[in-house]
Amino acid sequence: MIGAGPAGLMAAEVLVLRTRYREARPWLTPALTDFGPAALRAWALDLGITTFVGTSGRVFPQEMKAAPMLRAWLQRLRRQGVRFHMRHRWTGWGPQSELRFSAPEGLRAVRAQATVLALGGASWSRLGSDGAWVPWLRAQGVEVAELQPSNCGFDVDWSEHLRARFEGAPLKSVALEWDEGPAQTPTRRRQLGEFVVTATGMEGSLIYAASAALRERLRSVGSATCWVDLLPARTAESVLAEVTRGRGTRSLSTHLKSRLGLDGVKMGLLHELLTRQEMLDGPTLARTIKRLPIALQGPRPIDEAISSAGGVAAHAVDERLMLQRLRGVFCAGEMLDWEAPTGGYLLTACFATGRWAGEGAVRWLNLPPSDAARSLG
Numbered sequence: 001m002i003g004a005g006p007a008g009l010m011a012a013e014v015l016v017l018r019t020r021y022r023e024a025r026p027w028l029t030p031a032l033t034d035f036g037p038a039a040l041r042a043w044a045l046d047l048g049i050t051t052f053v054g055t056s057g058r059v060f061p062q063e064m065k066a067a068p069m070l071r072a073w074l075q076r077l078r079r080q081g082v083r084f085h086m087r088h089r090w091t092g093w094g095p096q097s098e099l100r101f102s103a104p105e106g107l108r109a110v111r112a113q114a115t116v117l118a119l120g121g122a123s124w125s126r127l128g129s130d131g132a133w134v135p136w137l138r139a140q141g142v143e144v145a146e147l148q149p150s151n152c153g154f155d156v157d158w159s160e161h162l163r164a165r166f167e168g169a170p171l172k173s174v175a176l177e178w179d180e181g182p183a184q185t186p187t188r189r190r191q192l193g194e195f196v197v198t199a200t201g202m203e204g205s206l207i208y209a210a211s212a213a214l215r216e217r218l219r220s221v222g223s224a225t226c227w228v229d230l231l232p233a234r235t236a237e238s239v240l241a242e243v244t245r246g247r248g249t250r251s252l253s254t255h256l257k258s259r260l261g262l263d264g265v266k267m268g269l270l271h272e273l274l275t276r277q278e279m280l281d282g283p284t285l286a287r288t289i290k291r292l293p294i295a296l297q298g299p300r301p302i303d304e305a306i307s308s309a310g311g312v313a314a315h316a317v318d319e320r321l322m323l324q325r326l327r328g329v330f331c332a333g334e335m336l337d338w339e340a341p342t343g344g345y346l347l348t349a350c351f352a353t354g355r356w357a358g359e360g361a362v363r364w365l366n367l368p369p370s371d372a373a374r375s376l377g
C-alpha cells in the first residue's frame with residue numbers, strides 16, 4: 001500500500017482483515033462494494049465514532065472533528081496488523097518491476113505480489129500529494145489525464161479599489177449562475193450559497209460547485225463568465241420596484257441599504273461593474289443586482305485547489321481498479337480520473353474506491369474471503 005490518505009487506509013483495512021479472517025461470507029460482497037451513508041455510519045461507529053445525518057443528508061461525526069476518527073482508525077489498523085513505513089517516498093519502478101522507495105535509511109527496493117497505489121492528486125502538495133507519480137505511470141503505458149485544479153478559486157481582474165476594500169469579504173446568501181456543457185448548447189446552472197472576494201478573485205464553496213464547468217469553459221472557449229444574484233430571495237420585479245421607488249433626498253446607497261439591505265461588498269461589486277450613470281439607471285441597476293456578470297481569467301493554481309481533476313483514465317483500469325498494463329497494481333482515490341464537489345463527495349469516493357481496490361487486491365492475491373468484512377460494511 002503506498003499512500004496513507006483515506007483511500008490508502010481503507011484499502012489497507014480491507015486487505016488486512018481479509019488476511020486475518022478466513023471464513024467465507026460471499027453474501028457480504030454487495031455491502032462491501034456499496035459504501036453508502038448507512039455503511040459509512042456503521043463503519044465509523046465500529047471505530048467508536050458516533051455520527052449524525054445533517055439536514056443536507058450528509059453524514060457528520062458527532063464531535064464535528066476528523067482527528068479523533070483518524071486516530072481511532074490508525075490505532076485499529078495497527079492492532080489489526082497493518083505496518084506503516086513512515087517517511088518512505090515511492091519513486092517508481094526499477095528495471096525488474098520492483099517498487100523503489102527513498103527511505104530514511106536510503107533507497108529500498110520492494111517486490112510486491114499486489115500493490116495499491118493511493119497517491120492522491122496534486123493539490124496542497126505540502127501535504128505529500130504532489131502528482132509526481134504521473135510520469136512514472138505514463139512511462140509504463142498507463143493513460144493518465146492531466147491533473148487539473150478542481151474545487152478551486154478563480155482569478156478576476158478586480159480594480160485596486162475593490163481589492164483594497166473588500167479582500168476577504170464574504171458574499172452570503174447569494175446565488176451563482178453558470179453555463180455547463182457544450183458552448184453552443186449550454187445548460188444554465190444555478191445554486192445558492194456563499195463565496196469570498198479574494199485579492200486575486202473569488203473562492204469558496206459556491207465557486208467550487210461551479211469550478212469544473214468554469215474550468216472546462218475557460219479551456220475550451222478561452223473565457224468564462226458567471227453571474228451573481230445578489231438578492232436571490234427577491235424577484236426581479238420587486239427589486240426593480242424598490243430600486244425605482246422615489247428616494248427623496250436620500251443617497252442611492254442609503255436607499256439601497258434601507259429598501260433592499262444592499263451594502264458592503266455587494267455594493268462594492270455593483271460599483272465595480274457599473275458606471276455612475278448606469279448605477280442611476282433603475283432598470284440597469286435592478287437587472288445587475290439580480291444578474292451581476294463576473295468575467296473569470298483562469299483557475300487558481302492546482303496547488304491551491306481543494307482537489308484535482310484528471311488522473312488515471314477509467315479505461316486504464318479493469319472493473320476492480322487494477323491497471324490493465326500492470327497486473328497486480330491497483331489504483332484508488334483521487335489519483336483516478338474523477339472529480340466531485342466538496343461536502344463529503346470526495347471522501348466518499350475515496351473511501352469507496354479504496355475499498356474496491358482493496359477487495360480487488362484480495363481477489364488478485366487469491367485470499368479467502370472473511371467474515372471480518374462485516375465490521376466494514
Ligand SMILES: Cc1cc2nc3c(=O)[nH]c(=O)nc-3n(C[C@H](O)[C@H](O)[C@H](O)COP(=O)(O)OP(=O)(O)OC[C@H]3O[C@@H](n4cnc5c(N)ncnc54)[C@H](O)[C@@H]3O)c2cc1C
Pocket residue numbers: 002003004005006007008088089090091118119120121123124127128129130131132133305306307332333334335342343344345346347348350
Ligand atoms: C484543505 C482541504 C479540505 C478538504 N475538504 C474536504 C471535505 O470537506 N470533504 C471532502 O470530501 N473532501 C475534502 N477534501 C478532499 C479530500 O481530502 C481528498 O479528496 C482526499 O484526501 C483524497 O484521498 P486520497 O487517499 O485519494 O489521497 P490523499 O489524501 O491525497 O492521500 C495520498 C497520500 O499519498 C501520499 N503520497 C503521494 N505520493 C507519494 C509517494 N510517491 N510515495 C509515498 N506516499 C505518497 C501522500 O503523502 C498522502 O499521504 C479536502 C482537501 C483539502 C486539501
